[in-house]
Amino acid sequence: MTSSLHTGSVLRRPFLDALLAALTQRLGTRVTTAQAVRDHHGRDESSYDPQAPDAVVFARSTEEVAFIAALCAQHGVPLIPYGSGSSLEGHLLAVHGGLCVDLSEMNQIVAIHPEDLTATVQAGVTRKALNEHLRDTGLFFPIDPGADASLGGMAATRASGTNAVRYGAMRENVLALTVVLADGRTIKTGTRARKSSAGYDLTRLFVGSEGTLGLITEVTVRLYPQPENLSVATCTFPTMTAAVQTVIETIQMGVPLSRIEFVDALAIRGLNAHAKLSMAEAPTLFFEFQGSPSAIEEQIAVVRELADGHGASGFEWANRPEDRNRLWAARHDALYALLQLRPGAKAITTDVCVPISQLAACVTETGADIAASGLMCPIVGHVGDGNFHVLMLIDPDSEEERERAEALNHRIVRRALAMDGTCTGEHGIGLHKMGFLIEEHGDAAIDVMRSIKHALDPGNLMNPGKIFSFTA
């Protein structure tokens, strides 16, 4: 797409060669310039054409990352951290060339403290691997973006998912990080205490910094007791507005749901095909209730009354674990399922989040906007947070469709900003939303971000070209 983003490697070759020689001396074959490996690391789940780094290194410890960062600083070579490759906004593209630091081999569980409800893991551990490890402890880690993302990547993009309405996002659930700075020094940003007023909140500064301020190598997160009882329900509504209005009222009543997800009729068709389900193709809510059996009954009674008031029908219950899991797996695979609605298509995703009172208007106006656009765009959303995604399925070879989709995306984001919302609830800025970031925050706030970037990474070597333009 837009070729101006693709500045290509600006490295002078001797610097890179010297760096690679020094890296290889310590890390051997874990440093590579093989084209296939570079190509694999120059892409993510966005619709951007890949842009490969000059080399890839597979790190296994914080010490190795510190060694790599110090060498990169010495040689003036950019670093791009890579977890599981599931970013959606172009975070991983090597727009200034440089070295991709693949952290997937940093997959060790460092410590589980079940009595404190905390886990410390290396950055490459994925959310599913952590939960697999926790299975017999009675605890779990709730943050669940669609992909099986790495915890380092989830921290770097301030990810969330379907459970955020109850448990919060990475912002609320990271207690501490180990971060390698641009000069190769390592810091710990916090302790395992549940709260602290000790100085600037470096943890939350690095959470959401998308690799531009430092490289996250370890993550300490909060864990929660696995709910003893869960009950999942779906129901359909005559209109998107009716479904979203039900969500708004449920949240305003303070019903402590663990999940409340919206899936539009088109997206249901995609999920049905992908997961061999047979849900009615209508605007649908997925609810998950938890608590004691009596508490769940009380919650269900409230939600049913609200839903009935908006013409809900076809309540279906999935109480057996295997049925619940099948439903949530379908929801988590939405990106892949919805891509199949138009074989060969690419998805441009957008990810706005608005105050809950604005959600019905925002979704309804967006639905009309999509219809007018003539594009195929399913909508799914973590609507309990006011967050929804539009997947714009475009022909990758049609510049006209891409332009139409980006124009639609502009209107969706501007609509959310006008409603005191944000241009991204959980995907991050990457390359795709740099312009919107300025619209959302204003020049002075962007200046503050830039001045922090300059203070921590004066050479502009940490994932350069992402979040905002910046010249060292």
Next chain:
Amino acid sequence: MTSSLHTGSVLRRPFLDALLAALTQRLGTRVTTAQAVRDHHGRDESSYDPQAPDAVVFARSTEEVAFIAALCAQHGVPLIPYGSGSSLEGHLLAVHGGLCVDLSEMNQIVAIHPEDLTATVQAGVTRKALNEHLRDTGLFFPIDPGADASLGGMAATRASGTNAVRYGAMRENVLALTVVLADGRTIKTGTRARKSSAGYDLTRLFVGSEGTLGLITEVTVRLYPQPENLSVATCTFPTMTAAVQTVIETIQMGVPLSRIEFVDALAIRGLNAHAKLSMAEAPTLFFEFQGSPSAIEEQIAVVRELADGHGASGFEWANRPEDRNRLWAARHDALYALLQLRPGAKAITTDVCVPISQLAACVTETGADIAASGLMCPIVGHVGDGNFHVLMLIDPDSEEERERAEALNHRIVRRALAMDGTCTGEHGIGLHKMGFLIEEHGDAAIDVMRSIKHALDPGNLMNPGKIFSFTA
């Protein structure tokens, strides 16, 4: 106390005079150098001797604060924000002289959005004023430090209180801030969306920055539905260890209490005297349960069983609102109540927070340490968070007692740090814990904080001398 902190005003007089002339032209009598006003603004609730600013200005709007900051930048005069004067660690002392910006007249409720569960207020609005305003909406703002602090001050110190175990601290509950920067520009750090991945988390950078990066003028916070049913209980334990062990097990079981507070036997004596209560003088837990009647019954059953297992006795219930309020008022007034245990004394407070598994050891060892010290030191704690306070009641004229208390404080903090805890759970660093901040975070992390300070406040004019030493 330590005279090195009291560097006095380092301002050159002509700069100050020019500033005051320019301020007075716009703000008239709201600019003052009257000694009584200066003295009042040079103190807080810490045990430090007051250190007055050179002048005080009462601001009424963000625009006025921006005007003041721009003038201070022009004249090189430090600014110290002042909310309600309830800081505990010396945050308000004018150690480098300068201008105190009193925000208490910025007491307007800017907007309540009941349907979104958000409130936007000027920085001088206190937590009680906000809740008074909200009373008929069915909503409330839960964060409750002991004092009736201003929301700007609570954001600046990353405050919490008794409700944090359920609702989180200011860190989790501030959605957005309006901040005047050192150069007089104004930024908004966020939107009213419940979550966002849009760029660096400036909101959480300013939350806890203690006025050293900018001056908070408006705060947008989350609100919650007032619980329909509340039940408060107290019970006593044979030992501190038994009480704290009960807390640990309650938290580990995931019981969704709204409050769980520890008060030691000495502190109970103080509360009894202050609030005309007649509680047994023994280690005591205060519990608050909320939810539906059946959910509360379930919670109570679990907690009673755990407490009984640790020898609890004397369960007393306060179900009438007036009885509940009397109990919580007593707990909130603890600082003032406990000062009366030793008439004429000053309190040096400490405020550590440790992972919950370490809490029993930390409190028990601290109890023995206090006994050995010969000082009168009641303990109270937000123990559901692993956070507890020791009030060291000292004769303000005895340097020996002060040294003994500070030595005790050092041991308490080092014990918490050794347990992977923090030197302050909710009071902040101010002047008192600058050394501990370095011990907790290490030199490299402090360098990161300093570089951010330098980036945002190169002239070191924003509450200089707090959190860490810094030279412009």
